[in-house]
Amino acid sequence: MHFTVTPSLRFYRRCALAFVLALCPFAASADTTASDEPAIPDTLTWTVPFGVGGGTDVWARFMSHWMAQSLPGTPAIVINNVPGGGSLTGASLFYSRAKDNGEQMLVTSASTQYPAMLKDPRVRFDYDSWTPIVAAPTGGVVYTQPKFGKTTDEILEALRNNPTKFAMQTPTGLEMPVMLAFDMLGLAVEPVFGMRSRGEGRLAFERGEAGVDFQTTSAYFSNVTPLVNDGKAVPLFSLGVMDEDGHIVRDPAFPDLPTFSELYLAREGTSRDDVAYQVFHKFFASGYALQKLLLIPKGVNPDLIARYRQGARTLMSNDDFLAAARKQIGPYKPVVGEVAAKQLAAAMELSDANRQWVIDWLKDRYGVRVLTK
Structure with missing residues (x-):
């Protein structure tokens, strides 16, 4: 069958083609935006510098279950227990070896924070090099x-x-x-x-x-x-x-x-x-308002950090998570993102005079000598 294209049909085709071409830049822009968004790795590793079964390990396993569900793609989260030195061994290893590709995070607690505040010479890490994803208070x-x-x-x-x-x-x-x-x-x-x-x-x-x-x-x-x-x-x-x-x-x-x-x-x-x-x-x-911390190296892509924080923030409106957390740690709502970062920076800032006061108090009152850097 022979089909003849009339002038009017040619006109409409030209209009349609022009319309599609006009949309192309927007389509390309949308594709570029999607491809530029950092992908969450298929597997994340959380270093827990304590043994299996302790309070921090239990919290990490509880949080990893819920965090995996709240992140796009539901990544697998592997718990890597590295006990020793009251958590200082694992935290120091993470500090020296963790890459900034977004695959590795660290879980700490008061036992990690306190020696850092007192400048214990065994501390070979710096909290300023990490940024919080989420923090959990306790009473x-x-x-x-x-x-x-x-x-x-x-x-x-x-x-x-x-x-x-x-x-x-x-x-x-x-x-x-x-x-x-x-x-x-x-x-x-x-x-x-x-x-x-x-x-x-x-x-x-x-x-x-x-x-x-x-x-x-x-x-x-x-x-x-x-x-x-x-x-x-x-x-x-x-x-x-x-x-x-x-x-x-x-x-x-x-x-x-x-x-x-x-x-x-x-x-x-x-x-x-x-x-x-x-x-x-x-x-x-x-030690209590920020007792458990999930930290990530600051060198990680900020957009990826933002995606992790959004995953944690999503949990704050998840009734199932909140009910489970209430049973696990009490009626304390976790702190997310920049709020946690500001609170951590303020909490860890111990003046030299107050640090010396603690050292003198421990020595004079209990005969405990605290070595400092």
């Missing part, structure tokens, strides 16, 4: 044996006049702010170092070898609440949580329990300007 509670009383005033008075023990891991670890809180309240609490975990400290308390103990929120809910219900332990105070203004306020997990800050600031002649309180506040901020 904690100090509790006592029932023999010291039932009310706050009774217990504080008893602990000021009756020396008792507190089973600890290390003088510069997670319990250090708690030990400082005891001193600031004038309590006759003496540390016993060498526990391998907070769980061992709790067992010493249950055996009656320690008069006071401390547990973070998740461990308190699972292991201490039954003791309280059975009349074998009495909660004394919480460490609290940090509000948007940087002040320590009551913990939503323990709204009826006073914070250490409340008890200290209620004492005559005390204020937030006290050096001891400033030191406590710094270590609380880095």
Whole structure:
């Protein structure tokens, strides 16, 4: 069949062709934008500088499950445990070996932050070279044996006049702010170092070898609440949580329990300007308000970092994640991106004078020598 193209048809074809050509630059621009967006690697490796089964390892495995689901392509996330040196070995190796291709991240906790703040010579890494993706706060509670009383005033008075023990891991670890809180309240609490975990400290308390103990929120809910219900332990105070203004306020997990800050600031002649309180506040901020951190080298493509942060931010509106996190770490909402970065920078900034105050306090009060760079 012969088909003849009429002049009018030629006109419409020319118009259609012109329309398509006009659209081409926009199409090319869209393709270029899509191709320029950095791809999330198929496999990510999270270095956890602690052994399997510890609190940081459990948090990392919990978060990796949810983060993988919130990222485009659902990448596989591999947990690489590198224990040793109280987390300093793994963190130092990550610092020296991690590439800035976006495939490698590091998970840290208070046990990593504190030595860095004190300039421990074993620290061979620099937090300034890493940027946070997400940070998870936690709370904690100090509790006592029932023999010291039932009310706050009774217990504080008893602990000021009756020396008792507190089973600890290390003088510069997670319990250090708690030990400082005891001193600031004038309590006759003496540390016993060498526990391998907070769980061992709790067992010493249950055996009656320690008069006071401390547990973070998740461990308190699972292991201490039954003791309280059975009349074998009495909660004394919480460490609290940090509000948007940087002040320590009551913990939503323990709204009826006073914070250490409340008890200290209620004492005559005390204020937030006290050096001891400033030191406590710094270590609380880095060890509890930002207790678990997911970090990535700053040299990674900023657009890729932004995609990881967006994945974490998406979780903040995921009801299933929030419900699971509430069971895992308590009613504390993770902090994401630049907010976490600003809080971390402020928390890790310990003045030379305040650092020396901590070193002198540990030496004079407990005979603990802290080496610094």
